[in-house]
Amino acid sequence: MELKNAKHERFCREYIIDLNATQAYIRVGYKERGADASASRLLGNVKIKDRIAELSLESIDKLEMTAARVLEEIGSIAFHDITGIGVVDGKPVWDAIRTPDKLKALDMLGKHFKLFTEKHEVKVTERIDFSDWSEAQILEYINKNQENK
Secondary structure (H helix, E strand, C coil), rough: CCCCCCCHHHHHHHHHHHCCCHHHHHCCCCCCCCHHHHHHHHHHCHHHHHHHHHHHHHHHHCCCHHHHHHHHHHHHCCCCCCCCCEEEEEECCCCCCCCCCCCHHHHHHHHHHCCCCCCCCCCCCCCCCCCCCCCHHHHHHHHHHCCCC
């Protein structure tokens, strides 16, 4: 629902353009001096937060942007075959064609589907049998050891 304060409404609309609160604050017509702090205060306002969230959802809906569609597009880039494109006199012309970054797209898909996992070595310095401990005792032990780090 649109905000009653016209400048606040405009601030929200300007903010979703580039997610730069300071610049949105200035574009609305407020003074540059102290804009960063004032813009930050506006972002802390619950009504403004809610309106920005609402406008962001509207933008996503207008673009018909869904997680499935984003993954589909990344997949089409990742698995697009560019052979036969940009051939002059039987030779490929790669400089004339701007191709999407296949490695980046494949990396994004791999991360999304958790295909790449990092291995971390953990060295156990102490074994403790928690089987006869209560939940409260375990939590107390964990908290105590976190404080010591």
